[in-house]
Amino acid sequence: MNDNYRQAFQEEATELLAELETALLALEQNPGDAELIGRVFRAMHTIKGSGAMFGFDAVAAFTHDVETAYDLIRNGKMAVTQAIIGLTLKACDEIKRLICEEAGALTPESLALSQAFRQLIETCPKEIPKVQAGLFDAAEAAVPSPAGAAPEITYRIRFKPEPGLFATGTNPILLLNELRELGKCSVFANTEDIPFIEEMEPEGCYTSWDVVLTTDRDINAIRDVFIFVEDQCELAIEIIDDGSAPDGSAEYKKLGEILVERGVLEPLELQQMLGCQKRIGTLLMDSGKVSAEHVQAALMEQEHIRDIRQKRQAAEVCGSIRVPAEKLDEMVNMVGELVTVQSRLNQLSNRMGDLVLIQVAEEFERLTSGLRESTMSIRMLPIGATFNRFQRLVRDLSLELGKEIVLKTEGEETELDKTVIEKLNDPLVHLIRNSIDHGIEKPEVRRAKGKSEAGTVLLSAEHSGANVLIRISDDGAGLDAAAIREKAVEKGLIQPEAALSDSEIYQLIFLPGFSTAKTVTNVSGRGVGMDVVKKGIESLQGTIDITSEADRGTTITLKLPLTMAIIDGLLVRIEDTHYIMPLAAIEECVELTRKDVEEAHGKHIASIRGEIVPYIHLRQLFGHLGECPDIEQIVTARIDGGRIGFVVDQVIGQHQTVIKSISRMYNHIEYVSGATILGDGSVALILDLPKLVRHAEVKQ
Amino acid sequence: MSKVIMTVDDSASVRQMVVFTLRDAGYEVVEAVDGQDALAKAANQPLNMVITDLNMPNLDGIGLIKGLRANPAFKFIPIIMLTTESQADKKQEGKAAGATGWIVKPFKPEQLVAVVKKVLG
Numbered sequence A: 001m002n003d004n005y006r007q008a009f010q011e012e013a014t015e016l017l018a019e020l021e022t023a024l025l026a027l028e029q030n031p032g033d034a035e036l037i038g039r040v041f042r043a044m045h046t047i048k049g050s051g052a053m054f055g056f057d058a059v060a061a062f063t064h065d066v067e068t069a070y071d072l073i074r075n076g077k078m079a080v081t082q083a084i085i086g087l088t089l090k091a092c093d094e095i096k097r098l099i100c101e102e103a104g105a106l107t108p109e110s111l112a113l114s115q116a117f118r119q120l121i122e123t124c125p126k127e128i129p130k131v132q133a134g135l136f137d138a139a140e141a142a143v144p145s146p147a148g149a150a151p152e153i154t155y156r157i158r159f160k161p162e163p164g165l166f167a168t169g170t171n172p173i174l175l176l177n178e179l180r181e182l183g184k185c186s187v188f189a190n191t192e193d194i195p196f197i198e199e200m201e202p203e204g205c206y207t208s209w210d211v212v213l214t215t216d217r218d219i220n221a222i223r224d225v226f227i228f229v230e231d232q233c234e235l236a237i238e239i240i241d242d243g244s245a246p247d248g249s250a251e252y253k254k255l256g257e258i259l260v261e262r263g264v265l266e267p268l269e270l271q272q273m274l275g276c277q278k279r280i281g282t283l284l285m286d287s288g289k290v291s292a293e294h295v296q297a298a299l300m301e302q303e304h305i306r307d308i309r310q311k312r313q314a315a316e317v318c319g320s321i322r323v324p325a326e327k328l329d330e331m332v333n334m335v336g337e338l339v340t341v342q343s344r345l346n347q348l349s350n351r352m353g354d355l356v357l358i359q360v361a362e363e364f365e366r367l368t369s370g371l372r373e374s375t376m377s378i379r380m381l382p383i384g385a386t387f388n389r390f391q392r393l394v395r396d397l398s399l400e401l402g403k404e405i406v407l408k409t410e411g412e413e414t415e416l417d418k419t420v421i422e423k424l425n426d427p428l429v430h431l432i433r434n435s436i437d438h439g440i441e442k443p444e445v446r447r448a449k450g451k452s453e454a455g456t457v458l459l460s461a462e463h464s465g466a467n468v469l470i471r472i473s474d475d476g477a478g479l480d481a482a483a484i485r486e487k488a489v490e491k492g493l494i495q496p497e498a499a500l501s502d503s504e505i506y507q508l509i510f511l512p513g514f515s516t517a518k519t520v521t522n523v524s525g526r527g528v529g530m531d532v533v534k535k536g537i538e539s540l541q542g543t544i545d546i547t548s549e550a551d552r553g554t555t556i557t558l559k560l561p562l563t564m565a566i567i568d569g570l571l572v573r574i575e576d577t578h579y580i581m582p583l584a585a586i587e588e589c590v591e592l593t594r595k596d597v598e599e600a601h602g603k604h605i606a607s608i609r610g611e612i613v614p615y616i617h618l619r620q621l622f623g624h625l626g627e628c629p630d631i632e633q634i635v636t637a638r639i640d641g642g643r644i645g646f647v648v649d650q651v652i653g654q655h656q657t658v659i660k661s662i663s664r665m666y667n668h669i670e671y672v673s674g675a676t677i678l679g680d681g682s683v684a685l686i687l688d689l690p691k692l693v694r695h696a697e698v699k700q
Numbered sequence B: 001m002s003k004v005i006m007t008v009d010d011s012a013s014v015r016q017m018v019v020f021t022l023r024d025a026g027y028e029v030v031e032a033v034d035g036q037d038a039l040a041k042a043a044n045q046p047l048n049m050v051i052t053d054l055n056m057p058n059l060d061g062i063g064l065i066k067g068l069r070a071n072p073a074f075k076f077i078p079i080i081m082l083t084t085e086s087q088a089d090k091k092q093e094g095k096a097a098g099a100t101g102w103i104v105k106p107f108k109p110e111q112l113v114a115v116v117k118k119v120l121g
Helices: A003-029 A034-053 A057-074 A082-100 A108-123 A137-142 A163-168 A172-182 A219-225 A255-261 A267-274 A280-287 A292-317 A325-352 A355-378 A384-401 A418-439 A443-448 A481-490 A502-510 A529-539 A594-599 A689-699 B012-024 B035-043 B061-070 B088-097 B109-120
Strands: A153-161 A183-190 A208-215 A233-241 A380-382 A405-410 A415-417 A455-464 A467-474 A543-549 A553-561 A566-574 A577-582 A586-593 A605-608 A611-617 A631-639 A642-648 A650-658 A672-677 A683-687 B004-008 B028-032 B049-053 B079-083 B101-104
Touching: A003 A034, A003 A082, A003 B012, A034 A057, A034 A082, A057 A082, A057 A108, A082 A108, A153 A172, A153 A219, A153 A292, A172 A183, A172 A208, A172 A219, A172 B109, A183 A292, A208 A219, A208 A233, A208 A292, A219 A233, A233 A292, A255 A267, A255 A280, A255 A292, A280 A292, A325 A355, A325 A650, A355 A380, A380 A384, A380 A418, A384 A405, A384 A418, A384 A455, A415 A418, A418 A455, A418 A467, A418 A529, A418 A553, A481 A502, A502 A529, A502 A543, A529 A543, A566 A631, A566 A642, A566 A683, A577 A650, A586 A594, A586 A605, A605 A631, A611 A631, A611 A689, A631 A650, A631 A689, A642 A689, A650 A672, B004 B012, B004 B035, B012 B028, B012 B109, B028 B035, B035 B049, B035 B061, B049 B061, B049 B109, B061 B079, B061 B088, B079 B088, B079 B109, B101 B109
Parallel strands: A405 A455, A577 A683, A611 A642, B004 B028, B004 B049, B049 B079, B079 B101
Antiparallel strands: A153 A208, A153 A233, A183 A208, A380 A415, A455 A467, A467 A553, A543 A553, A566 A577, A566 A650, A586 A631, A605 A611, A631 A642, A672 A683
């Protein structure tokens, strides 16, 4: 409320209180003076009323009890005593305090005073007159109260206004609209009472309405809609469905029953009609017992209730259970074991060649993969909650940096494994900070570039096969490839003459110790962020890709596996040892013949369809002894924006890999991220390809 | 175009409150100090709704409602009367004269807006 009005009220009330005091002191001398009592009552009444009107709720609440006492006195139900006068004077002081203090609140003393007045009222032989009970009466009804968890009840409302309804300026359409605001509402207008035109009074209302309303508000809320017209209409409100579970079916009463209940058909007539074999509605209309309008209204009711009940049944069915996370982990583990056992069974049955056993094994395989999928889906959570957490971060950062930034999110419903989501938080924070700090320009710079002053950061998630793509895009300045290159040279990270593509240059920002920011800010720019991000994403078996365009912005794409517990792997073999490579990064497999090796003059490079691809000879790297086969296989993968091959003896094929962590004793072997158990019970190590590349580089 | 509401009350503070509240809610508000003033102003002013006090000098609320309803231009517009709790019989009288509804004094701004929305749409 406007402060001017509060002030006006404060002045008015102070005057009233002064008058009240004079009246009270005079009343003390003349306890029976009806006029003085009237003055006290009116003053209290005005203070209470205006107080409520101008937002002094504490005043209104406090004065209410005092006013009630004086109403009793005024009506001769209570005598004026010294004690009451004393209390009232104290009450005056209290009201003065409440009005003058900014945000005056009720104190224990004021509550004690109220209590004293209430006791006075209660000792009065007669009940408290209802005069003051309804402080807000009609208008209160129209103010919607917050919807509670009240059950949804369905009402049948028959509203038949008198013809003279329009004469009081009432528009029945508005009443129906108000009903619609209360909940799901079906309205049927009954026009059968409209007389012939020569008998019709043009300003009269002849239509009546049948409404079926499902709402969580109580019946009073419905009555309140009609509060101004209740004496000008026939209004019947009945509960026809109380929200309790229907006995098994969504079916509602039969048409005939509804019509009888509505009083438009006699039960006996219904019995007679039911003897015939046509649809009851048609029969009743044909026979003229019930008008077509009534039948239609009843059918509408049937439809409405059926709808409501079906919805409720659906709601009851899709409940949820909370389960501790470790139980799920345990279950995922056991499913993992099951998958392992299943592949052993497959191998075994194939070797034995027993058709019946093969059939069972295949059935088992189908069930296992179904079980695996549904178990994995239990652990999936939508990423939306994580996204929303960044709204605050963006708001705070943009304030701190004096930039206007809007964070938009897309694909919040995309589901990811719980562990992945948890580990994703920190990298995302770094990336968003970076976009805001380095990407989005200051408002004045943006204006000069002809962009809107407010920058946008878009956070989106989408599924892509067995992966989820998370993108952080900004519409900022874009990455400056030349500056990055210069910096990298300066820091000695690359050779000045190195020929690098833009995407390779962008990858440089993920190197440890790299930062192009001219000043170090609180937000980012110490060059510790991005390499941490890369490590974080790689630990999730994910990859990072950057695209950027000057003055158009930068997009960072994170490609993450859906789940961490089971991955799609490529099973390869060197000698008798099996290895798994995560399939996500792998591009293709090609043969490497002895001839190819000779042509490369001892260098570890191969020409794949004209493109020169360096490779790592895993047999050498892992120190496998024995003869190299004549034809080896190169598995090529895209790592850090470049293409690199891994040479193995044989590529066996795709393998559903249940990841088992390996003992801490082997923690120092960074390029092995875990192990898995193969169908024959042997162990295969899971290779971490980016780390493997780094390891090989160091070794050279 | 915003709808025009006339507030009729001999108390300036109530008028002020009604004017402030309704303008804030996006309505145009015309003031009149009593029934006579209201009828005079209504004669050359289109109105979508009237909110009137009942006890006023010169011409009271009931008289104003009857007067307005007699004019074809105001035959069907909503008219809301401001009453106090003790005026239950007045409420009936007002209804009979053609009032659409009522607001019990004292009322809060939001209650006023709720009632106006209810009858004006």
